[in-house]
Amino acid sequence: QKEVEQDPGPLSVPEGAIVSLNCTYSNSAFQYFMWYRQYSRKGPELLMYTYSSGNKEDGRFTAQVDKSSKYISLFIRDSQPSDSATYLCAMSGEGGSEKLVFGKGTKLTVNP
Amino acid sequence: DSGVTQTPKHLITATGQRVTLRCSPRSGDLSVYWYQQSLDQGLQFLIQYYNGEERAKGNILERFSAQQFPDLHSELNLSSLELGDSALYFCASSKQETQYFGPGTRLLVL
Numbered sequence: 001q002k003e004v005e006q007d008p009g010p011l012s013v014p015e016g017a018i019v020s021l022n023c024t025y026s027n028s029a030f031q032y033f034m035w036y037r038q039y040s041r042k043g044p045e046l047l048m049y050t051y052s053s054g055n056k057e058d059g060r061f062t063a064q065v066d067k068s069s070k071y072i073s074l075f076i077r078d079s080q081p082s083d084s085a086t087y088l089c090a091m092s093g094e095g096g097s098e099k100l101v102f103g104k105g106t107k108l109t110v111n112p
Numbered sequence: 113d114s115g116v117t118q119t120p121k122h123l124i125t126a127t128g129q130r131v132t133l134r135c136s137p138r139s140g141d142l143s144v145y146w147y148q149q150s151l152d153q154g155l156q157f158l159i160q161y162y163n164g165e166e167r168a169k170g171n172i173l174e175r176f177s178a179q180q181f182p183d184l185h186s187e188l189n190l191s192s193l194e195l196g197d198s199a200l201y202f203c204a205s206s207k208q209e210t211q212y213f214g215p216g217t218r219l220l221v222l
């Protein structure tokens with residue numbers, strides 16, 4: 001079983017839709033949870049960062065972590081064509097400055 | 113712009129050759145990480161340096177090596193290159209938990 005599982009999609013939605021992206025993981029030592037956005041042929045860009053369980057909101061983006069279920073989510077409200085990208089979940093352990101373990105990414109297309 | 117710079121942007125080379133990828137971290141970041149991204153494996157951690165010292169190793173091949181210099185820039189050396197080494201190589205830097213990625217070096221081995 002992979003440490004982090006992420007549905008690769010692709011996911012295609014109309015502009016204005018609510019998008020839900022998810023990852024599951026198996027390693028209970030993970031404490032830090034991130035979402036990165038990666039445009040084609042570019043470096044991953046940090047979108048959201050959460051420590052332990054709970055919700056975090058930033059504009060149109062909401063990240064949720066449920067450690068009891070080992071499940072994390074990213075919601076995008078009022079999606080825009082500029083949101084079209086690959087979304088990667090990533091996580092690391094208690095140490096803080098540790099390696100990130102990534103999901104394989106979900107490719108999202110928002111159609112105007 | 114994350115503040116992390118990587119050179120070169122693209123590299124095309126032949127099997128058996130050796131290449132060096134360079135990374136400059138964000139100002140003040142002591143940790144540098146190297147990752148490899150391929151279509152089938154996704155983003156995989158290779159190695160981490162902290163203030164000049166190796167901190168952690170991932171699935172890095174013996175043909176690959178890295179170092180971090182006193183000015184905190186880092187280099188990743190890939191030798192005896194094989195076709196399967198073709199990938200995007202990213203460097204990231206951090207002060208604490210959050211890592212910021214550079215634009216990557218696209219390596220093509222022919």
